[in-house]
Amino acid sequence: MKKRIFYILILICISYTINAQNISVENDSTTIIVTQRKLELKVKNTGKKIILRWAPDSPGAWHLSNTKGYMIERLAYKDGANLFDTGYQLITPDTLKPWALDKWEPIANEASGDKYAAIAAQAIHGKRNLSAPENKDANFLQKANELNNLYAFALLAAEFSRNAALASGLRYEDTDIDPSLNYVYRVYSNVATQYYQIDTAYVMLKGNEITQSIVPEIAEVEESEKFITLKWDRAYNEDFSAWYIEKSSDKGKTFQRLNKDPYMHSVKNAQNAAYIIYRDSVTELYKKHQYRIIGINTFAELSTPSKVVTAMGRDKTPPPTPMNVIAEQVNENNLKITWDAEVVPDLKGFYITKSSGIGSKEELITKNLLSIDIRSYTDLDYNQLKNNWYQIYAIDTVGNAIVSYPTYGAVRDDFAPEKLENMQGTIDTLGIVKLDWSLGKEKDLYGYHVYMANAKDHVYSRLTSQPIRDTIFTDTITLKVLTEDIYYKIKAVDIKGNVSEFSEMLQLKKPDIIPPSAPVFNDYNVLKSGIQLSWAPSTSNDIQTHYLYRKEIKTSDWELIYRTDLFKDQDRYLDKTPEVGKTYTYKLTAEDDEGLQTDGVYIVTLTAIDFSTPIPVKNLNITLNKEQKQAVLKWTYPKKGALLFIVFRAVNGGGFNIIKTMDSNKTQYIDKNIKPNTNYEYTIQVQYPEQKKSGFSPIKKITL
Numbered sequence: 001m002k003k004r005i006f007y008i009l010i011l012i013c014i015s016y017t018i019n020a021q022n023i024s025v026e027n028d029s030t031t032i033i034v035t036q037r038k039l040e041l042k043v044k045n046t047g048k049k050i051i052l053r054w055a056p057d058s059p060g061a062w063h064l065s066n067t068k069g070y071m072i073e074r075l076a077y078k079d080g081a082n083l084f085d086t087g088y089q090l091i092t093p094d095t096l097k098p099w100a101l102d103k104w105e106p107i108a109n110e111a112s113g114d115k116y117a118a119i120a121a122q123a124i125h126g127k128r129n130l131s132a133p134e135n136k137d138a139n140f141l142q143k144a145n146e147l148n149n150l151y152a153f154a155l156l157a158a159e160f161s162r163n164a165a166l167a168s169g170l171r172y173e174d175t176d177i178d179p180s181l182n183y184v185y186r187v188y189s190n191v192a193t194q195y196y197q198i199d200t201a202y203v204m205l206k207g208n209e210i211t212q213s214i215v216p217e218i219a220e221v222e223e224s225e226k227f228i229t230l231k232w233d234r235a236y237n238e239d240f241s242a243w244y245i246e247k248s249s250d251k252g253k254t255f256q257r258l259n260k261d262p263y264m265h266s267v268k269n270a271q272n273a274a275y276i277i278y279r280d281s282v283t284e285l286y287k288k289h290q291y292r293i294i295g296i297n298t299f300a301e302l303s304t305p306s307k308v309v310t311a312m313g314r315d316k317t318p319p320p321t322p323m324n325v326i327a328e329q330v331n332e333n334n335l336k337i338t339w340d341a342e343v344v345p346d347l348k349g350f351y352i353t354k355s356s357g358i359g360s361k362e363e364l365i366t367k368n369l370l371s372i373d374i375r376s377y378t379d380l381d382y383n384q385l386k387n388n389w390y391q392i393y394a395i396d397t398v399g400n401a402i403v404s405y406p407t408y409g410a411v412r413d414d415f416a417p418e419k420l421e422n423m424q425g426t427i428d429t430l431g432i433v434k435l436d437w438s439l440g441k442e443k444d445l446y447g448y449h450v451y452m453a454n455a456k457d458h459v460y461s462r463l464t465s466q467p468i469r470d471t472i473f474t475d476t477i478t479l480k481v482l483t484e485d486i487y488y489k490i491k492a493v494d495i496k497g498n499v500s501e502f503s504e505m506l507q508l509k510k511p512d513i514i515p516p517s518a519p520v521f522n523d524y525n526v527l528k529s530g531i532q533l534s535w536a537p538s539t540s541n542d543i544q545t546h547y548l549y550r551k552e553i554k555t556s557d558w559e560l561i562y563r564t565d566l567f568k569d570q571d572r573y574l575d576k577t578p579e580v581g582k583t584y585t586y587k588l589t590a591e592d593d594e595g596l597q598t599d600g601v602y603i604v605t606l607t608a609i610d611f612s613t614p615i616p617v618k619n620l621n622i623t624l625n626k627e628q629k630q631a632v633l634k635w636t637y638p639k640k641g642a643l644l645f646i647v648f649r650a651v652n653g654g655g656f657n658i659i660k661t662m663d664s665n666k667t668q669y670i671d672k673n674i675k676p677n678t679n680y681e682y683t684i685q686v687q688y689p690e691q692k693k694s695g696f697s698p699i700k701k702i703t704l
Contacts, residue, residue, distance in 0.1 A: 001333055004616060004655065006350060014104070016479045016482050018126070025597070029160060030517060034194075034196075034197065034629055035060075035196050035197065036197045036198075036199070037057055037058050037060070037061040037196075037197065037198045037199070038055075038056075038057050038058060038198065038199035039054050039055070039056055039057070039061075039187055039188070039189065039198065039199065039200070039201070040054060040055050040057060040201065041053070041054040041185075041187055041201035041203050041324045042054070042071035042203075042299075043185065043203045043205055043211075044207055044211040044299055045177075045205055045206075045207070045210055045211045046210065047179075047210050048175065048177075049173050049174060049175045049177065050173070050174045050177055050183065050185075050205070050207075051171065051172075051173050051174075051299055052072065052171065052172045052173075052174070052185060052187065052203070053158075053165060053170065053171050053298050053299055054070070054170060054171075054187050054201055054239040055155050055158070055170055056149075056198065056433075057191065059144075059147045059148050059150070059151035059650075060147070060307050061189065061191070061198055061379065062151045062154065062155075063147060063151070064189070064191040065097070065169075065189040065190070065191050065198070066097060066098050066124060066169070066292055067097070067191070067628060068095070068097070068189065068190035068364045069096055069169060069190050070095070070096045070097065070169060070187055070188065070190065071090065071092060071095060071096070071187070071188055071190060072090070072091055072092045072096065072172055072185060072186070072187050073088040073089060073090050073091065073185070073186050074088065074089055074091045074174070074184070074185050074486070074691065074704050075087070075088045075089070075183065075184040075185075075186075076089075076178070076181045076182070076183055077181065077182055077184075078180065078181060078182070080181065084165050084297050085505065087702045088184075088186065090554035091174060091176075092172065093693075095167055095182070095190060096130050096172065096370075097169045098124045098125075098167065098168050098169045099167045099169075101121065102148060103167070104117065104121040104125070104126045104167055107163040107164075107167060108120075108121045112163075114161050114163055116156075116157040116158075116161035116163065116164045117157065117161055117163045117164040117167060119154075119156070119157040120153070120154050120157035120158060120161070120164040120167060120168050121129055121167070122153075123150045123151075123153040123154035123157070124168065126150075126391070128146065128150070133519065134513070138533045139154055148149055148179070154168055155170075157170065158295070158300075159241050159242070159244065159300065160262055160296060161300050162300045164300075164391070167298065171299075177207050178207050178488070179208035180203070180207060180208070181207045182205070182206050182207065182632050183204070183205055183206075183207060184202065184203070184204045184505060185202070185203050185204075186201065186202050186203075187200065187201045188201070190287045193377070196415075202651060203531040208677055213239075213297070213303060214236075214237070214239060214303070214304060214576070215300070215303060215304045215305075215307075215646075216232060216235065216237050216240065216243075216293050216294070216295045216303055216306045217229055217232060217233070217237075217306050217307065218232050218291065218292070218293060218306055218307070218522060219229070219231050219232050219233050219275065219308045220275070220289075221309050221311045222315065223311050223312060223313065223314045224313065224315050224316050225234045225285065225313055225314065225315060225317065226281060226350075227279045227280065227281055227282065227313075228279070228280045228282055228289065228291070228312070228313065229277060229279045229280075229292070229309045230245065230277070230278045230279075230280070230291055230309075230311075231273060231276070231277050232275065232276050232306075233274070233276075234273070234274060234275060234276050234632060235274070237276065237295060237704070238252075239295070239297050239298075239679075240296060240303065241262075241264070241296060241297065241298055242262030242263060242264045242295075242296040242650035243259075243262060243263045243264075243265075243276070243278075243293050243294065243295055243296065244257050244259060244262065244263065244293070244294040244296070244302070245258045245259055245278050245280070245291065245292075245293055245306065246258065246291070246292050246294065247280065247289055247290070247291055248289065248290040248291075248294070248308075249287070249289055249290075251288075251460075252290040252308055253289065253308070255290075255292065255305075258278075258280060260441075260499055262296050262552045264276060265277060265278070276350070278293075282312070282313035283313075284313065285312070285313045285314060285315055286309050286312055286313065286314065286315075287312055287313070288311070288312045289310070289311060289312060290308045290309070290310050291308065291309050291310075291311065292305045292306045292307070292308050292309070292312070293305070293306045294306070294539040303315075305356060314398065314621030315346070315398045315400060316394070316400060317396075317400060318394065318396060318400040318401055318402035319341075319342075319344050319346070319347045319394040319395070319400070319402060319403070320341065320342040320344060320394065321394065321402050321403075321404055322338040322339045322340065322341045322392035322393075322394050322402075322403075322404040323336075323339065324339060325338070325339040325340070325390065325391075325404045325405070325406050325407040326336065326338050326339070327379075327388065327390050327393055327408065327409030327410070328409075328410070328686075329410065329411050330378065333380065334378050334379070334380055334382075335378070335379045335388065335409050335411065336376060336377070336378045337352060337376065337377050337378075337379065337390050337407070337409070338376045338394075339375055339376075339392045340375065341372075341375065341392075341394055343372055344396075346396040346397045346398070347372045347394065347395075347397075347485075348369065348372070348394055348395045348396055348397045349369035349370050349371050349372055349374075349395055350366070350369070350370040350372075350392055350393060350394055350395065351364060351366050351369060351393040351395065352364075352365050352366045352370070352372065352377055352391070352392055352393070352399075352638070353365065353390070353391050353393065354379065354382070354383075354388060354389065354390055355389045355391075355406075356383070356386040356387055356388075356389070356395075357387055357389060358389060358406050360389075362391065365379060367382075367393065375637055379409070381429065382409060382411065382655060386495075387408065387409075387412065388408070388409035388473065389404050389406045389407065389408055389409070390406070390409055391403050391407070392404040392405050407659070411496075411563075413444060413494065413495070413496040413497060414498070414500075414522075415494075415500060416492075416493050416494070416498040416500050417440050417493070417498065417499075417500040417687040418440060418441070418442065418447055418492070419464055419492075419500050419501045419502070419503055420437055420438075420440065420448070420490045420491070420500065420503035421437070421438055421503070421504075422437055423436070423437040423488070423490060423503050423506050424436060424437070424503070424506065425488065425506055425508050425509070427477070427509070427510055427511060429497050429511045431476055431477045431479045431510075431511075431670050432474065432475075432476055433474065433475040433476070433477055433486070433488075433508065434472070434473075434474055435450065435472070435473045435474075435475070435488060435490075435506070436471055436472050436473075437471050437490060438471065440492050442492075442494060444494040444495045444496065445492060445493075445494055445495075445598070446467055446469070446493050446494050446495045447466075447467025447468050447469045447470075447492075447493050448464070448467055448468050448471075448473075448487065448490050448491065448493065449462055449463075449464045449467055449468075449490065449491045449493060449499070450462070450463045450468070450473050450475070450489075450490050450494055451463065451466050451488065451489045451490065451491070451502070452475065452486065452487065452488055453486075453489075454481075454483050454486060454487070455483070455487070456487060456505070457505075458487075460487075460489055460502075463475060467493040467554050470626040476694055477510070479510055479511060479514070479589070480514055481510075481514075483510070483541065483627075484509060484510055484541070485507050485508065485509050486507075486508050486510060487505055487506065487507050488505070488506045488508070488567050489502045489503050489505055489506070490502070490503045491503070496499070505565035513595070514545055515592070515596045515597060515598050516538045516540035516542065516590045516592045516596065516597070516600060517539045517590070517598065518538060518588070518589070518598040518602055519533060519535050519536060519537050519538045519546060519588040519589075519598075519602070520536045520588075520589055520602050520606045521533060521534070521535045521586070521588065522534060522535055522536050523535075524604055524606060525556070526606055526607070526608065527574075527594035527610050529574065529576060530574050530575050530576035530577070530606065530608075531574070531575045531578055531606050532572065532573075532574050533548070533572065533574075533575065533586060533587075533604070533650060534570070534571055534572050534573075536571070537571055537573055537590075538590035538598065540590065540592055541596070542592040542593045543590050543591070544565060544591055544592060544593050545563060545564070545565050545590070545591045545594055546563065546564055546587065546588060546589070546590050547560060547562070547588070547589045547590075547591070548560070548561055548562065548563070548587075548588055549572055549586070549587045549588075549589070550575065550584050550585070550586050551584065552582060552583070552584060552585075553583040553584065553585055553605060553685045558587070560571075561575060561577075577651030578608035579608060580606055580608050580609070580610040581607070581609075581610055581689075583605060583606070583607040583608075584605070584606055584608070585603050585604070585605045586604050586605075586606070587601050587602065587603040588601070588602060588605060589601060596597060608694075610688075610692060613692075613694065614639075614686050614688055614692060614693065614694035615638070615639075615686075615694060616684075616685070616686065616694040616695040616696060616697050617635045617636075617637055617645070617684045617685075617686060617694075617697035618697065618698070619635055619636055620633065620634075620635045620682070620683070620684055620697045620700055621633070621634050621635065621700075622682060622700045622702055623632075624702050624704065626704065628672075629672075629674055629675075629676070629704060630670050630671060630672050630674065631669050631670070631671040631674055631680065631682070631702055632668070632669075632671075632702075633647065633668065633669045633670070633671065633682055633684075633700075634667060634668045635667050635668075635697070636665070636667060637667065637686065639662060639664075640664055641667075641689075642664070642688075642689045643663075643664035643686055643687065643688060644661055644662065644664065644686070644687040645661070645662045645663075645664065645666070645667070645685075645686060645687075646660075646661050646662075646665065646684065646685045646686075646693075647660040647661070647662065647669050647679065647682065648659055648661050648682070648683045648684070648685065648688055648696070649680060649682055649686055650680070650681040651678060651679070651680060652678060652679050653679065653681075656681070656683065661672065661687075673704075674704050675704065676704050677703075677704070678704060679701065679702075679703045680701065680702050680703070681699050681700070681701050682699065682700045682701075683696045683697050683698070683699045684696070684697040685697070685698070
């Protein structure tokens with residue numbers, strides 16, 4: 001009993017080491033390893049029978065299932081049927097497992113010609129040198145490797161031979177089918193236990209659904225001198241497990257197989273994962289061969305041959321590389337390329353390409369192939385604006401080409417561009433300057449530098465840090481300056497940095513947005529003939545007109561009384577029209593050639609004086625009231641208005657003093673402050689509102 005348990009444990013360990021999937025189960029504080037395996041199942045409906053092909057996914061499951069066998073059950077039902085009322089039926093009268101050795105003889109002997117049946121029989125019934133349970137000398141890894149090899153041989157044989165698959169218990173053909181029914185098949189191994197689990201495989205199909213076989217297709221052909229390589233899509237041809245490759249050298253009349261055994265192409269790396277690749281050796285160049293492929297599916301059936309492709313060995317060796325390539329400028333317009341090249345029998349000629357840099361797009365400059373004896377070429381259209389890189393291609397008679405290293409064609413350029421012409425420009429009221437000019441004719445012209453100055457004799461400042469690649473330039477200037485003009489010049493620059501002479505100077509007048517400075521009154525006189533005004537003129541250079549305005553002080557309307565367009569020589573004016581006694585305000589403004597007038601305005605206010613002498617009081621009468629010691633003065637005056645009468649008195653021959661100032665509506669005055677034995681003298685003066693005074697009235701004397 002212990003020996004049997006050891007044998008099972010050895011097989012479980014072998015299965016575990018070969019892609020086994022194990023889980024741990026706790027049972028009464030003991031950890032038990034549970035192995036899980038599965039069956040891979042495929043099906044094909046030929047219309048007459050349904051073929052089932054399966055295989056365990058590990059050597060251990062395969063070995064154990066060989067001893068216990070497999071069971072196949074079928075569920076047949078019609079569309080719309082209740083599957084719960086329909087049960088599975090066992091369709092194998094006995095357990096399916098590999099045939100006994102004596103039954104293999106008819107299909108595995110040499111006369112049968114089925115070597116794969118013999119391989120399967122040997123894998124199942126042959127002597128095991130290492131993995132036999134009684135072998136105590138082999139280690140665990142040796143046993144596992146041998147079992148793995150036997151498993152691989154058995155499955156490979158079942159893949160390529162119908163008889164080997166049937167005899168190995170890995171294939172079943174169900175001939176009792178009804179096209180009107182649907183079928184569900186399930187296949188399971190009798191070896192499955194609680195601790196060694198093998199999943200049941202299921203498949204469903206319709207009885208009238210015939211399995212279609214695909215035709216393989218060669219996707220690509222690569223031709224070289226020694227090999228022809230065939231490639232076909234692995235994903236498209238996944239139904240096939242191996243291949244026969246066939247070749248014809250008589251234009252497809254007859255084909256011979258290139259591989260005696262089925263060809264299998266494993267995926268070794270990601271580079272060949274997408275394609276199955278087969279390489280055929282060739283000994284003769286340019287002899288056409290036809291190729292086709294035949295697929296072998298898992299049911300050991302051969303596919304219809306693929307479409308035929310034609311290929312041949314080709315010369316892939318290019319001529320020797322052109323050497324010592326030199327590109328030199330011959331003159332301003334021509335650049336000459338020379339090279340050395342070895343002449344070989346299949347050399348056909350040369351091509352020359354040009355590009356603006358290494359790795360840049362190449363331009364073919366020799367439209368026709370240069371003959372094999374030519375070693376120089378002159379480029380009459382080299383690009384002066386860019387770098388010129390040249391490459392020489394040597395071409396053989398079958399189109400193989402090899403290219404020289406890129407060679408730089410140095411261009412000497414000592415010629416400056418022509419002086420720029422036809423420059424013009426404008427300045428708007430925001431100070432935006434727009435310049436434009438004609439594009440130069442030089443092929444190597446790169447751009448322009450723009451220069452500016454505020455005066456003709458100033459040093460011109462460059463406005464562009466890098467040459468501008470245009471014939472338009474925009475500048476912004478301030479207009480709040482005293483200079484009226486601005487000046488521009490331009491230089492052209494070529495790709496080599498050569499600079500032209502200055503263009504002709506462009507003088508642009510700035511829009512005038514600054515009002516002129518205001519004129520200033522510097523003197524005035526009120527004369528009998530009028531009011532004399534003088535001033536300092538505006539200091540602005542662009543003055544065209546000055547205006548002199550006047551208004552009465554109590555009014556708001558200004559009256560233009562004088563203007564001049566030659567104001568520089570006229571800085572005074574006599575106003576002869578003011579009315580005597582009225583007060584006037586005068587102002588001066590200046591206007592420039594753009595119609596702008598002064599912002600600040602200087603004014604002066606003056607009154608017209610009446611230079612005539614007022615008439616004096618002529619009829620002054622004085623009476624003396626001795627009792628009251630008073631002197632009573634009375635007089636008359638012909639004019640009324642805002643006049644004042646000023647009364648003067650002198651005592652005992654002294655000076656006259658003002659004793660009373662009276663309004664014009666009073667013509668009498670009583671002097672109550674007189675003393676006895678005192679002499680008094682009286683006189684009256686009239687004062688007008690403008691401070692003008694009359695003469696004195698006749699002096700009157702009294703004595704108390």
